[in-house]
Amino acid sequence: MANPFEKRATEYLRDDAAFLSVVTPEPLHTFFERHAKDGTLYDRLCTVIGTPGSGKTTIATLLQYKTVETLRNSPNIAEYKALIHALTKCGIVKDNKTQILGCRLPLESEYREFWELPYKDEIKLGLLKSFLQSRAIIAWMKNLQENRRYDLANVKIIYRDQADVAADSIGGQNALDVFEKAKSVERAIYEISAALIAPKESSLKDDAIAPYHPFDAIDHFVVNYGANPAQVLKPLVMLDDAHTLHRSQLIAVGSWLARREMKIGRWLLMRLDAQTPETVLTEGFGKDSGIVSESEIKKSREITYIWLQSSIDRRKQREDFRKMARSMADKYLRLMPVFTRQGISRFSDILNTGVSEISESKYIELSRKIDRTQKNLGISNLRRKTFESEIDNYFNNSETTDKGRDVKLALLSIIMHRYANRVPQESLFQLEPVDPEPNKPIKIKAGLADGARVYLMHNYNRPYYFGVDAICDGSSDNAELFLQLSGRLVEAAETRIIKSPNGSAALPPAYQHKLLVERAQEMMDEWSFPLYGEVKSLCKTIAKHCVEKSLEPNAPLDGGANAYGILQDEFDTIPEKFPELAKVIKFAVAYNAISLKPKYSTKHKEWCLVELTGPVLMVSGLTMNRGGFLEKTVADLLDAIERKQL
Known part of the structure; x- marks a missing residue:
């Protein structure tokens, strides 16, 4: 059997039951539950933004009506208790009944092609909007049919007030009529987009260009099933991979879906690299999206933003x-x-x-090195025994299981160097050895022990x-x-x-x-995203300097550094003063090469940390504990990308 770890879940699993067997509820609790509580998930445009692989498609697939119904009606429902609980917290399920008629439309196929058609912008946008709406209607109907319990003849569509004319153009209240109308519109528009030579604007069919606005008109669906009470379903359309649209299309679609009159739930799911550099660099997380901020919709109260990284x-x-x-x-x-x-x-x-632990021969080598360090730094045997006692005491009270003798010895070396830096230098004419107290106490903590392990990794292959x-x-x-x-x-x-x-x-x-x-x-070798060469150069330069700092004998940053720290006020000038650097950082963040921690307060100053991420840290041999950084400037970032050390 193929290794499922090597493939993404949505690509590997063939049916809903198999998909549900590997889905976890934590992302729903982490990113969506609080928005469901404050009622902002389904009554306005919801924009979900994340890096590739952050789980956008998995979430959209899970929230489809047919997937939720498969989950609810599973004979192994006890196994899915946690998922049902998460869906309930997010308002998808209530009293063991599905409340949301969700469908996912992947936009990575032909939707962008509408922008290439030789028509006026309003015609191209109108075709795209009608195509999306017709496919959403079809997807909703197929979700209901796939459940096998519902006959579309028993499904009624309820429209919002003052939408009578629009309702007639959509097909009325009968779901079968609405379904047929949607298929007719989809067919007419598909013939235009798929044609080798686009038809003349004057010859476009009525079904393609006639008013068709189900998103503006529909309020909810009512499903009648036998003697059971009628079930009300709120429609939700999830437009996945929205970043594949042309930027002008994306801005126009965002403005359209953000209109308050719409009663259906609508989500835009897109990658982080679809945002503007200003949004990524100036901490747009949780605030306005760079896409929508370019449009006529600028008020965050009209849109819910869910950033899968924060x-x-x-x-x-x-x-x-x-x-x-x-x-x-x-x-x-x-x-x-x-x-x-x-x-x-x-x-x-x-x-x-x-x-x-390291081998016996390497341990002996390390032990001799520590003896030389003690002698060179002029540390007394009594002081060394005190340090060793403090190290033993720390590990005896620590929950870590990694407390080998090699870690203790490497930690002793770090403490010796710190001690030497914190005591007055002895005079050349000192007749008797002294054992002064350091001007600042040396505290042994987890970060310092991590620094010892980093030292052993680099020098002894631990x-x-x-x-x-x-x-x-x-x-x-x-x-x-x-x-x-x-x-x-x-x-x-x-x-x-x-x-x-x-x-x-x-x-x-x-x-x-x-x-x-x-x-x-x-x-890292497989990186092929925009400006990846500059991103790789930036990462290598940051890593090189962080390794040098992390391996200093006194471990000044405990476990070490894994970031550049730029003063926040200076970092905020990058989008305007250095637009090319802003693009490099944007793509580095969007493709998990670095992450940003803005407004990090320490040393009575406010910094933006440009942090290396997991794969880069592993290749470079740096700690994964956050917070250790080198004080740098924007000029250092510019110098790093100009070197292009590929």
Whole structure:
């Protein structure tokens, strides 16, 4: 069987039941629940924006009516309790009844071609709008039919007040008539867009150009089923991959769908690179979208923005993603018979997270190096014993399992150098050795221990990236990156089982580290998005300087740096003063090469952190703990992209 980790869920799974078996509810709780509570999910335009692989299509597929009904009517409904709960919290289900008639329209096919037609802009836009609306009607009807319980003859369409004329042009209240009218409009417009030579504007059929405005007129659907009470369904259309439209189309469609008169739910799902550089760089997350801000609609109260990446409460986001990724990986693993036959049902079962210390010879080498450091820095044996006692005390009270003797020794080296920097320099004529107290106490904490592990990774090849949490953090909260990284480990574990069925499938930490770094490098090598050369140069330059800082003997930034910090006021000038740099940063953020943390307050100043993300961190050997940065300027960013170190 093919490794499901190597393919996206929506591409791999053939039917709704299989799709539901691997979907997790966490994204619904994280990104949509609060908007459902305040009533802003289905009564206005909702714009969902995220990087490739952030889960936009998966969410849209889950919220389709036929998928929800498959879930609700599943004989294994107990297994889907968490999903039902999430859908209830988001207003999709209420009292175990589906409330929303959702359909997903992928816009990655022929919709952009309308912009190339040799007609006036208003005609081209009119054809696009009618085409979208006809296909939405068809999709809603097919969702109802696919359930097999509903005859369209028993479906009634209710229109909003003062929409009588529009209702007549759509087909009236009978769903069958509306369905036929929609197919007629779709057919007429498709013949225009698919023709080798576009027909003359004067010869366009009435069905293609006549007024057709179901989105403006429809309020809700009423379904009658036997003796059961009539069921009211609110229609929702989800326009997926909206970024594939021409920019002028996207702006016009956004303005149209943002009109208050519409009663249907309408979502635009698009990638981050469809936004303007100003929106990405000046913290548009949670605010107005750069697409709609160029149109006549500028008030955020008319649109709900859902950013699947945000700089707000990143700790919680990381925790939520870890939970979601674990659940997703466990479900994917259960699709592979080779693991189920071995009784392996959890992704963590194939990842050995035991302490992996350096070899004895390397430990002796490190120990001798520490002795030389002690001598060169003039540190007394008594002071060294004090440090060792404090290190033991820290690890005895720490929850970490990685407390090997090599980590303690590397940590001792860091503390010695910090101590040397915090005591007065001895005079050349000092007759007796002194043991002064440092001018500032040396506190041992998790970040400092992480710095010791980073040091051991670079200098003694000690594995650093292993275990589920490392893979999650290395995925930068992106589901597709997580699947790509973990897929390589699953493949290796599968091979181990096949070669030795009675052996252990768990991969040693060193092997995990090796595979993850190799896969991360492949992912960077596969970059082919716009300006990827400049993005790669920017990442390499930041990584080079961060590694140098992270490996300083006293570990000044604890676990190390993984970002440039630019003063916020200076960073805000980039879109206007340096538009080319703004584009590079925009695409770097949009394709998970870097992330931005604006308005980061420290040292009595406000910074924007330009942070490296998971694959780049793994390739460079940098910590995944956030917050460590190098103080830089916009000039440093410009210098990095001008070098183009490919």
